[in-house]
Amino acid sequence: MSERTSDISDEEIEEILHLVYHQYGYDFTNYSRASMQRRITRFIDSSGYRNIDNLKKHLGNDKSVFDLFLQKITVNVTEMFRDPEFYKVIRTQIIPAIASYPTIKIWHAGCSSGEEVFSMAILLHEAGLLNRSKIYATDINPHNIEKAKIGILPLDVMKEYVANYIQAGGERDFASYYTAGYDHAIIRKDLRSNIVFSQHNLVTDQVFNEFQLIFCRNVMIYFNRALQNKIIHLFYNSLSTFGYLALGIKESLLFSDLKSKFDVVSSQEKIFRRTR
Structure with missing residues (x-):
């Protein structure tokens, strides 16, 4: 049975962020943990990865997966003349x-x-x-x-x-x-x-x-x-x-x-x- 993404732990978030930093040079370790957990969970669910281990495997071995990961977790809502x-x-x-x-x-x-x-x-x-x-x-x-x-x-x-x-x-x-x-x-x-x-x-x-x-x-x-x-x-x-x-x-x-x-x-x- 696959791991539920809603159960991603702080330790697993840390593992993902350190993998990203050491392999690709992007430092998200001082980003809000709650925000990172939501975004990583959403990425796993929307991209078809079964669990956190599956994501780590693909992130570590495929630069195109990281490119998509970066694109998705750094997108913010914006509009012209917002506020x-x-x-x-x-x-x-x-x-x-x-x-x-x-x-x-x-x-x-x-x-x-x-x-x-x-x-x-x-x-x-x-x-x-x-x-x-x-x-x-x-x-x-x-x-x-x-x-x-x-x-x-x-x-x-x-x-x-x-x-x-x-x-x-x-x-x-x-x-x-x-x-x-x-x-x-x-x-x-x-x-x-x-x-x-x-x-x-x-x-x-x-x-x-x-x-x-x-x-x-x-x-x-x-x-x-x-x-x-x-x-x-x-x-x-x-x-x-x-x-x-x-x-x-x-x-x-x-x-x-x-x-x-x-x-x-x-x-x-x-x-x-x-x-x-």
Whole structure:
């Protein structure tokens, strides 16, 4: 009788994570155990592996299995102009505050398939700032990066994105920002022209530029506190003085030993500003 995946133990999770780290170099050991257990269980069930031992065997012997594993356990829910009130604050407060920089550098850390990045590109375009902005969009998942580069989104979600855009203060024709196909939409090439998509691992990679605004929304909720604090240090060292950090609704930096070096810009939308 096969082992029930719902009975995966902490020790078995550890074995999977250490196998992944030592064989492929991806460190998930400081991710939330509850989240990892749910995602690994879901992967086993959806991929047809009978139990944890069967998964370990295939992970250890087949790189293509690991590629699929990485793709599935690092995918996060995203949409354009998700949390419209957040984007309203970005539009009305943050963009005017960074508009005076000769080159505006923005980092979307954990960009997933690019919806958040395209939303920001539209806001910059509408503010007349996109041409002198450089947007760096990174993710641990190479599949996400390749998908985002193309700028293809399902057409059936566009109605929802239009509603989000309007709630976020948008007043233009949202349909003008993409080309519609049979079942997909392609974000306009000029909106993607100043975006650099690249693979980056928040756990192991270092500072690579200085930014006026960093987005990392709904990513750190999957990390334990020690890793969250490490990432806050990475962002602090990546921000210019008076640069802005935007986190997810359920995230904060107020637990961090760097909290005194940030001001709260919006407690509701979890936007902070580096002060020193």
